């Protein structure tokens with residue numbers, strides 16, 4: 001699946017680099033390109049937030065995917081960050097011996113001294129050529145005094161058995177190849193390929209009462225009860241209705257209740 005893997009010492013953002021390559025025309029980027037950076041100076045998170053990625057402290061990489069070529073309808077592409085989350089969690093457990101939980105839609109959480117902290121994030125972006133670039137950032141060895149925000153954590157701080165980045169990267173890429181391959185072969189049907197079940201098992205958001213802040217100062221409060229066929233989080237509100245929210249619709253998702 002991974003037909004090209006480049007490692008660069010330093011770049012602005014691996015996501016921006018692959019999106020730019022896809023826009024470059026010619027034969028385009030194609031599926032299965034992996035770009036890994038040891039350090040990023042302008043990494044981005046969801047909603048154009050900055051992602052802090054100091055040299056050799058984590059896993060920073062992006063991949064090019066083309067689910068449309070395999071006939072996966074676009075409504076189902078909301079599963080891409082979620083399936084990447086499952087792959088990250090599986091890979092980190094296998095190669096790092098560390099437990100993670102997924103916060104819908106794109107956060108990877110660890111527990112540091114009994115507190116939930118964000119140790120990783122996923123950014124899926126349309127590449128403009130009909131493809132998608134999915135970027136992954138994981139704080140592997142950041143020490144407490146190096147954390148960019150008080151809500152951040154790292155695998156090391158969460159007691160990982162190994163923080164050797166090479167095997168971690170390989171295990172995550174293997175997991176991604178596996179889950180993406182299954183989902184694509186099932187035409188994006190997350191239920192049929194076991195992804196919906198695997199995601200639900202690893203998702204810390206389900207079962208919690210959350211507040212989804214939507215554009216225009218609107219908010220929805222409800223218990224997160226499911227992730228639907230399009231990867232949207234379904235909230236059971238106090239009004240007794242089930243409201244699906246898509247990753248693109250929410251500004252913030254916070255604990256409530």
Ligand SMILES: Nc1ncnc2c1ncn2[C@@H]1O[C@H](COP(=O)(O)OP(=O)(O)OP(=O)(O)O)[C@@H](O)[C@H]1O
Nearest residue numbers: 045049050051052118139148149151152252253254
């Ligand atoms: N290396 C990093 N590790 C963790 N967080 C980081 C890192 N670099 C930047 N951040 C940013 O710090 C903030 C962490 O805030 P938080 O834990 O609330 O996550 P969030 O993704 O903003 O969640 P929400 O979408 O619910 O607001 C985010 O904006 C995140 O992108």
Ligand SMILES: O=C(O)CCCC[C@@H]1SC[C@@H]2NC(=O)N[C@@H]21
Nearest residue numbers: 013015043044045046121135137
């Ligand atoms: O938490 C988020 O909102 C997502 C963070 C994604 C960070 C990764 S690091 C590799 C890739 N390149 C980027 O600029 N962003 C992603």
